[in-house]
Amino acid sequence: MNSPNFSLQEDLQVLGELLHNAAAATQLGSYLQRIQTAPSRDQLNKWLEQVTGYLQALNDFKLLDGEQTILLRELVTRAHMRSPLR
Incomplete structure (x- = not known):
């Protein structure tokens, strides 16, 4: 994935x-x-930080299980890989 x-x-x-x-x-x-x-790279970093915080909040509130967390992080990685700024 x-x-x-x-x-x-x-x-x-x-x-x-x-x-x-x-x-x-x-x-x-x-x-x-x-x-x-x-x-811009600054905006890219801003969105990466925000999505990381959002995923952490979902984890903290037990709204994700371990497998969901891994798969969601992979989706974020793929979005980052599609960025021309990576």
Whole structure:
């Protein structure tokens, strides 16, 4: 699942299947899109920090299990790999 060949659309579909909370899926989808299309390295770093914090908050509130956490981090990595700024 860590190949950069997956598109944002494919990742959003996986995200929707992975999370049972629609609001969390929408928020994480927004982060994935922002990471992929960040206009500057500073913005890219900002979005990466924010999504990391968001995932940590979901973990802290026990809204994710271990497997979901791993898969979500892989989706973030793929979005980062699609960014021309990486």
